[in-house]
Amino acid sequence: MTAATFWKSYTIKDTIANFALAWKSVPETTLNGVWRNLWPRVVHGFKSFDEGEDVKDILKLVKEVRSLGDGGDGEEEEVTDKPQAAGKELTIPKLREFMQHVTSATQSTLQHDPDMERSMQVVEALNRAAYTCSQLLDQMVMAQQQKKITSFFHPLSSPAPGVAGPSTSGQTRPSSSTSLVSDASTATPLDNDVDDELAELGSASSEDELPTYS
Secondary structure (H helix, E strand, C coil): CCHHHHHHHCCHHHHHHHHHHHHHCCCHHHHHHHHHHHCHHHCCCCCCCCCCHHHHHHHHHHHHHHHHHHHCCCCCCCCCCCCCCCCCCCCHHHHHHHHHHHHHHHHHHHHHCCCHHHHHHHHHHHHHHCHHHHHHHHHHHHHHHCCCHHHHCCCCCCCCCCCCCCCCCCCCCCCHHHHHHHHHHCCCHHHHHHHHHHHHHHHHHHHCCCCCCC
């Protein structure tokens, strides 16, 4: 299903159902905590925020593992993080297919059940049941797209020998051979005549004595 197809099939009834589910998921302790800051007189018997459900489940599992370790018969059993049946593997395409089935079931329930309250209860139960698979799908996709840190580093190419490096002034520095060739190629006949005249004056001054003044 594409985004355009989803928005075409998304109705006001779906919006109301999503809003009701989101509002119903807000715990009462959160509402009391907000109203305690805004209007303290209407909040009675305020309690601190409870720990998250995930934290409670983790602590419960830790306690169960400890009790098994203390009361066991001494045999160590291998505990896997994600137990799977032999020959079966949970892949990203299978999880996406499962989530598509859940989405289709929720849409079908909202469209065909005339009792909106009952349909919302069914949708809420489906979303709660598929929450674990949705989280696992997100983790697997992120792990597949994550790159190694070495992929961001590339070796620097060394300059070729005999090539003059750039100057600090931003202009290219020509080599000595290139400058000699360019000077010889750009010389004009006028420059050659001036050089000849200077040479003649130098030789004349060396042969003739300059007059002295008393």
